[in-house]
Amino acid sequence: MAGSDLRSVQRLMRHVPAQYLWPVLLLLVTCFGCILLLLYRTTSTQNELQLNQERAAAAGALEAAAAMTRRDLEDYAKWDEAMRNIVFTLDAEWLADNLGAYLSASQGYEHIFVLDGRDRTIYGFHGGKRVEANALSALGPQFRKSLADVRRMPVDGRPLAGGYSRADDGTVMLYAVGAIIPLTRKVVLPPGPTHMLVIARPVDDAFARAIGEQEQLSGLALHARRPAGKLAAVALPGSDGGAVGWLAWTPARPGAALRRAVFPAFLAVAALALLMAGFIVRRGGRTIEALRQSEARARHHANHDTLTGLPNRRALVAHIRDALAEGGAVGLLYMDLDGFKDANDVYGHGAGDALLRDAADRIRAAVRQGLVARAGGDEFAVLLVDPPAGEAERAADAIVAAFNRLFSVGAYRVRVGISVGHAAFSAGAVETETELMRRADVAMYAAKGDGKNCWRGYATHMDRGHDLRMRMEGDLRAALDNGDIRVLFQPIVDARSGAVVSVEALSRWTHPVHGDVPPDIFIPLAEMSGQINAVGRHVLTVACREAKPLDVSVAVNLSPAQFWDRRLADEVRGVLAETGFPADRLELEITENYLLRRPDAAAMVIAELRALGIRIALDDFGTGFASIGYLRQLSFDRLKIDRDFIRPLGQDAQAAELVSAVVSLARALGLEITAEGVETEAQAAIARIAGCTRLQGWLYGQAMDVAQLRDICSTPPSALADAADR
Template sequence: MSALPIRRRWSLWVLAGLVLAYTIGLMVPDSGFNPFVDGFLSMAAGWTSVAVCWAAAYRAGRDRRSGRGRRDGHGRPEVLLAAGAVTANTLGDTYELIQRGTGFAGYPSPADAGYLLFYVLFLASLIVLVRRQLRGSTRTMILDSVVGSLGAASLLAVLLTPALNAAVAKPPTLGTAVAIAYPMLDLLLLAAIAGIVASHGPESGRRWMLLVSGLVIFTGADVVFALAPDLYLIGTPLDATWAIAIALITLWVDRSGAPRSTAGRGTGSMSAVAVPAVSILAGLGVLILASQAPVSGLAVLLAALTMAVATIPLIGRQRVLRVLSRTDELTGLPNRRAFYTDVPGRLGAVDAGRRSALLLLDLDRFKEVNDSLGHDVGDRLLVQVGVRLAGQLRATDLLARLGGDEFAVLLVNSGHDEAVLVAGKLRAALAEPFLLEGITLHSSASMGIAVHPDQGNDLTSLMRKADMAMYKAKSTKSGHHVYRSDDDSHGDLRLRTLQELRSAIGDDELELHYQPKVDLATGNVQGVEALVRWNHPTRGLLLPEHFLDLVEEAGLMPGLTRIVLNKALDQAVLWRAQGEQLTVAVNLSASSLVDRDLPDRVGAMIASRGLPASVLTLEVTEEFLLNDRERARDILTRLRALGVRIAVDDFGTGYSSLAYLRDLPIDELKLDQSFVFPMIDDERAATLVSSAIALAHSLGLQMVAEGVENSVAYNELVRFGCDSAQGYLVSRPVSAGELDVWLADRKVTAIVRGAS
């Protein structure tokens, strides 16, 4: 109470003192009515409660008029109704006190009118609370509140059976009606309490406990009085329970008229679960008791209603379970079960002479997102993909997530041309960047299309052919592909190659070839680029273009990258032992560069071999740098901090701003061979090469020219000031053993030329 205004705090202390004094006074044995205890203290406590309640109502009304009530929750009508209820109860007590003083004892009397009005007004206050609490609530929460109310009422009806039976047995008079009204209103009051508790409670903390405690004590006192009215004597401790209950309710009214605090809100969740459960047990117990002993019909009716309403959520949950069994829990789309269940019926309903198309969609390089950014980011990507796909389809189309990153679309009454058009729309929608965890991701998808009934009369055959078409789209990077008969053999070859590739990575069938880079100023070999080859047991030595796409599709690129780095660094150790101070360049795919652990892993590889970090150059593509510059800056900065050199491969082939040259830690640019090839015959191409070299030097970067195949291009690059060159003129990529021989021959040739 220390935070309350002084006047409010003083009035509450006065109320507490009066109730305490009244309670203690009732404990002292006396011969009957005590004017000080039963008269003065009782009335002082009652009217102090009235004053506190109306002061709270005044504050609430003032806040409503100032407009602050809407913002802070003030000015709530339950405060005014509760204040009126406390006033009505106190008026009843006052009239009864006067009645006892005059010796007039009529029944029913105006005191009963005050007491009954208390119930009516306070029930109205509770109704306002329940309505506010349940506004926007789920159907289950509302049903739980109803179950709690009915169960509590049925239990109380059993306890009040003697009083109800006695009242009903009397002649139908006003007194009989009043006698029946009291237990019925107690039932409603207890039902309202249980309903509020089951709906999580409208308040939290001590304020909420004041209301519940006060109402429970008040109802309990009423029940005791109803069960033994003839044994009741004025001035007994039972009178104190009503006074304590009214005081607790008054404290709740006082706090309800004050600014609401959000601290501690949300308590009572356990009660929200417990009350409906206890109420169901209570209803069941009442029904069992009714089969063994006389119980009022009202109690049986309330118990039966409790059990009936309790089954409604179960029915709803069964319906929900059926829906969930057909729904993908991540995206909310139909799942594989729903797709396989619904598609046959839709295919059968196709108009005569019309076609339907099945699109099978698989995200490209999705495994890299999961491996590098985590499954939670991958899940968010799938959700956004589902939203974008759904936005491009008609209401009659069926979109489903089959699992992982695989989606399926059924286009009813749509043939080949319509399916191709939709595939283009879906690809365009997915081409827009996704923003996840502050990272901009670019996604794409490969789609296989199969047309019904031309390429299959049932879903199984359509799925098989759409799947083969999808992998053809992946291998050719065409984005989408419509099934053709010759795709069957391609699918078999792909699956066989994929299995062999997995074995190759595990059985060390991959090897590196090295292409030397020459310093154009001195003619010396300064380093090599490591290029992977697959020594296939039956197909011979395979170049990267024959298997790297499949490596990407299968998510094997991280494993392949580790193999290449280990082999390249091991070879660098051997060359240094032979006196060759060669640097080694390794290409990294975009999928490898999204791995935040890459710098630490590379640093550990270099340190374990005792090599200087500058021995390694990592070549990255413009595509990665331009698609996710923030992530590129983070990873490349960490690699650069180790001492590893960074080169941009295929420079000049990007289509975006060159601002990354200013922002990112880069050491060298590798001019793409598409600029070097035409340089001899095309003056504009030569100008571009010269300008690119000048640009690199102005930024403090070195320029390496790729694809140098003749001496004319070589000499022009020397004239333009290019730093290094590699290409067939210098050497083709060769094995480490062949490179050793080539280097030895080159040294001999240099010695001979020097001697001559």
């Protein structure tokens, strides 16, 4: 019984009334004693049955070997050719070719003798060579008895015998002896005593091993006397009825094996029965214990995160408050995972949960002392109370270093960094837990602003940047509510005619205080604050509504968070229904980097979008790691060559070759091609010659409002070309 089970039993027994304890114990001992006795008797019977089966198998194998020897001898003793070459004329060469070749070389009989009518050896063969030997003196008394028995048998029957004999030198022999008689009436047996054919082989360790392997008997070996102890044995029977030797082996004991296998379960059942008896007798005690445990679990769950097992934010705040009340020095490391939201969106929430557990383990391993807590979402904290000098800095370095290793998410390897902020109060400081956490949070966002995957200690000047970021998050939310996020359009022209055939929707934000906020500022801010889906829906709605009257298609970029949102297809369907914009004029642009992490899942999202009738373009091709296989699997309609490939055109011959190669690849896959970043006519001409079907860039116009777009769409292509030249 395990130690924990024993302690549980002891606890229960202390609560069992004495007048019930001994009757219950007596009942359990009686029941399980009977079960144990029955188990022992059953398994002992199983051992006996197995032993009897093994004995029968061994005895049968011995009898089969003797019968096989008799059959081998009969094949040669009852044979017309044997009569001619042994009885009528003793042909030694014939004997060597037949008896020696088969019975000795092939069947392994070491002793082969031919006896005349007076039992004298007229031909002997031993160990592959002819010998002059007396068979009667070599093979022992059991053989001599069998020979005499065969002499007395009628020749018209089967005058042969065989079995086991102990030779005069102590060797146990397997033998057969038989009269040499004709097989057919073509040969007439001469009068007088018949000639005899004798074959024999030693019963040795090799013989025993062969039977052991055949009958699956462990350690089968030959013994001169019946062995004592735990070995099983069968006798090698002689013709006189006695035993000429013994085959012994270690018998299998399935009952004992079953007993060993069942006994732990028996003990477990006995322990369980004892526990259940205690529960039944003392239901009140069990109820109290259950309530006590339930209360402890409730306290634990109230103060711990169920996913990682770490203390939660509530417990963290309580520990900070207690540490400050004691008046010691307190330090707080507050951290946030970099890139977790993307990984969670791309690989799913199950993978995100596994990643959070792995992150918690890495933080715990990096911290030598202090309380590690999960503050919420992908945020963690480490509370240090009276830390040694430099411990906070060491812990922060160790945590950042721990996140330099890739995370395993299923079959994928993912890089997720961490940004750490540190704030501290010296001993006796009159401050609140709220202020300590605020400062650590400010320092953490300063680490994010300095490039992420690093740590920063709190300084007062950080409050200005933090306050600005918080204000801008609120201002962005207000701008979305008020429709202040503008949508501009950049023309995309047909490479041959120069006519505007499509536009790309671009978002712009102008704030009365902050001024023009570039997209590379407010788009990451939207992603960080969870507003990116609202921004994306706003841009898509405005672009479809304003471009609907124009005879152009509209291209709209999707962020990673939008693409992996399970509601994306429903959102797009709702916008198309709301604005009445034709689905076949809408093109959604997707960047390759975040598709290739889960190509199978990306293919399903793209298929769902294409089912709406819209087109899908792969944006910024060449900046990621897309392979031909991925391009075929993901079924794009258009491929947009990144501006980094277009910019060198006209100055670098290799750039033109690269563009031509990309165009050839796209054509082979049935994709249309757009060249991005076209700024000069020379670049346009080379892209056109290479096979690009559409051109986009400042040569044809920068971002413009819908009124300017309307004018450009109504301007003939020749006039646009003249304006571009100017």
